Amino acid sequence: MKSKIYEYNNKKTKMTMSKKINLILALAVAITFTACKKDATTESPETTQQEVKSDAKIVSLNGAISETIAALGHADQLVGRDVTSTFPTDLTAKDLGHVGRGMTIEGIMSVNPTLIIGTAKEENPDLMTKIKESGIKLELVNQEYSVEGAKNLIKKVAEILGNADVQKLNDKIDADIAQVQPIEKKPKVLFIYARGTHMLNVSGTGTPMDALIKIAGGENAVTGFSDFKTLTPESLIQGNPDIILMFDSGSQSLGGLEGVLKIPGMEQTNAGKNKKIITMDGGLISNFGPRTGEAALELNKKLIEATK
Known part of the structure; x- marks a missing residue:
C-alpha cells in the first residue's frame, strides 16, 4: 500500500515539476519575445539610421545638392557648402563653412561634418580619397541633365536624408515643363x-x-x-x-x-x-x-x- 502511495506521490511530484519547468520555459520565451519586440521598435538599425540622418551635420559639394537639401526642408543641417551653392539665397547669408571649388580636406574637417554629399562627377579624386580615409560618411549622387535626371537626383538626396516627401517637388517640375511652348523655328x-x-x-x-x-x-x-x-x-x-x-x-x-x-x-x-x-x-x-x-x-x- 505504501508503495502505491509513494508511486502516486512520485508521479504527482514529477507532474508538478514538469508543469513548473514548462511554466519557466514559457516565461523565458515571453520575456525574450518582449525584449526582441522592444529592440525591433526602439533600437532597430533603420530607426537608428533615421535618427543619425535627422541629426547629421552636412557639407554639400554641389549647388544642385544644396538646393535640393533646402527644398526638402533640411537647410538647417548644412554646416558647409561649395561656391556654387547660392540658392536659396539664405544659404549665402548663413554662417556656413565655405569649402569652395578649391576645397581641401582640412577645410571640410574644420566644420565637423558627419555627412558629405556631392555628385558622382566631382572632379577631385584626391579629395574624394581623403574624405573616404577620414571616416566621414560620403554619399555621391548621379547627376543627369534631363527632367528625369533632376527627379532622380531629388529622390536620391531624399533617401540619403530619410525624407520621402518628394512628390511636391516633382509636381512643380512637371507643372512648369507643361507650360513650355514649342518654337516653330528653333533658334x-x-x-x-x-x-x-x-x-x-x-x-x-x-x-x-x-x-x-x-x-x-x-x-x-x-x-x-x-x-x-x-x-x-x-x-x-x-x-x-x-x-x-x-x-x-x-x-x-x-x-x-x-x-x-x-x-x-x-x-x-x-x-x-x-x-x-x-x-x-x-x-x-x-x-x-x-x-x-x-x-x-x-x-x-x-x-x-x-x-x-
Whole structure:
C-alpha cells in the first residue's frame, strides 16, 4: 500500500515539476519575445539610421545638392557648402563653412561634418580619397541633365536624408515643363561662360546648358564637341548663333550688353547684329535640381520673345 502511495506521490511530484519547468520555459520565451519586440521598435538599425540622418551635420559639394537639401526642408543641417551653392539665397547669408571649388580636406574637417554629399562627377579624386580615409560618411549622387535626371537626383538626396516627401517637388517640375511652348523655328543658341574678357568658353554637347536649351525649345549652336572649349572669333562666326545665352554674372564681368557685343566676332553673327543676348541666373541654368522646370520655362519665354 505504501508503495502505491509513494508511486502516486512520485508521479504527482514529477507532474508538478514538469508543469513548473514548462511554466519557466514559457516565461523565458515571453520575456525574450518582449525584449526582441522592444529592440525591433526602439533600437532597430533603420530607426537608428533615421535618427543619425535627422541629426547629421552636412557639407554639400554641389549647388544642385544644396538646393535640393533646402527644398526638402533640411537647410538647417548644412554646416558647409561649395561656391556654387547660392540658392536659396539664405544659404549665402548663413554662417556656413565655405569649402569652395578649391576645397581641401582640412577645410571640410574644420566644420565637423558627419555627412558629405556631392555628385558622382566631382572632379577631385584626391579629395574624394581623403574624405573616404577620414571616416566621414560620403554619399555621391548621379547627376543627369534631363527632367528625369533632376527627379532622380531629388529622390536620391531624399533617401540619403530619410525624407520621402518628394512628390511636391516633382509636381512643380512637371507643372512648369507643361507650360513650355514649342518654337516653330528653333533658334540656334550659344551659351558663353565668361569671367572677364580673358576667360570666354562656349558650351558644347553633354553640358547642362546644352540640355536646358533643348528642353526650352532651342538648339545648341555648336555640336562638334562635348563639354566646354575656349571661344575663338572663328568658332563664333562659324556657329553663327541667333541668340547668346549667358549667366548674369558672366555678362556683368564683361560690362553688360555693350561688353558682350564687343566680343571679337560677335558683330558678324545674327545674335550680335540683332543684339539678341539673354542672361539668366547661373545656378538656375546649371543646377538641374528642383528648379529645372522653372529654368526651362523662363528660358522658353525668353527665347520666344527673342525670336519675334
